[in-house]
Amino acid sequence: MDNTAATRQTAHEYVDRLEGRDWPGLAGLLTDDVVYEMPQTRERIRGRDAFLRFTIDYPGDWHLRVRRLVADDRMAALWLDVRVGAEQLDACVWIEVSHSGLISRIVDYWPAPYDPPPGREHLTERW
Template sequence: MSLPDATFHAVDRTSMSRQAAQSYVDHLERRDWPGLAALLTDSVVYEMPQTRERIHGVDAFLRFNIEYPGDWHLRLRRVVADGSFAALWLDIRVGVEQQDACVWLEVSEHGLIRKIVDYWPESYDPPLGREHLVERW
């Protein structure tokens, strides 16, 4: 029995979104900036609701991560994908401090990440020094 075309397309998009999500975490953890850039659309949007910050574009997003302070590490606890969306549950460590975060990804029809929404457990004021990369809302 074969899947109807619409069902096959949804399954294919879901697989593509799951793969993009797993690769996203892998490239970030390895600090593989060219590999990470290859996963993103040029116009990627990154949002952090707790600090009301938004970053536009792959170059600013890469710089944000390259300049992020501390010895941070990511471990993927779970990924759930459906069509062009993926949700990640991450174990994030900076030094000895551990936090969980949820990240929502929106993936294009070409398998590139076009939007990232990064939810942290508590609201906080953003650290100084990244005003040149973000807009507040």
């Protein structure tokens, strides 16, 4: 398997193991010193054990589904459909894979919808 296919598979497995609450399986995908970041809250978690504890303790009945995945040799970008109860959210996740094939960095972006500023209605179309 080439590196791009391996990175792609690792990214899919990451989401599958989160969705399945397969904590030992998730741990097996991560480097010991994995770094997890959420830019919107400016939070960073260092290390596999801390990331697993954060994820295991995350509140709510959340579910993940991959909408789109793009990958190259060492990075993957995922667009996720996230459900928390009846609420639907979009998330963008960037995953970096080390030379060992394990995930070394995860960056979660949780874009929130907002109304655009006035003055560009003549250029745009809303959906």
